Amino acid sequence: MKRYDQNxxxxxxxxxxxxxxxxxxxxxxxxxxxxxxxxxxxxxxxKKEKNADGDIQKENSRLRxxxxxxxNANEILKDALTFFIQxxxx
Numbered sequence: 001m002k003r004y005d006q007n008x009x010x011x012x013x014x015x016x017x018x019x020x021x022x023x024x025x026x027x028x029x030x031x032x033x034x035x036x037x038x039x040x041x042x043x044x045x046x047k048k049e050k051n052a053d054g055d056i057q058k059e060n061s062r063l064r065x066x067x068x069x070x071x072n073a074n075e076i077l078k079d080a081l082t083f084f085i086q087x088x089x090x
Contacts, residue, residue: 004030009038 016024025032
């Protein structure tokens, strides 16, 4: 089994995007199944990255809401503290 370095794979994928898989295979002397497999791997990798980005965005949104709630709770506690301090001074 022949091994190809990552740079070759990347360039082969770019070429196949431009001229098609069959023509790229002929020009590069690569088996059709090999190049098609690389393309499938790229699609899977892109989907995983997209999912990860979506998960990060969801987590950021959740954390922003939690921060807002905590800030609100802090303001309430500050107001309560002020109220109790004023009540003790009377």
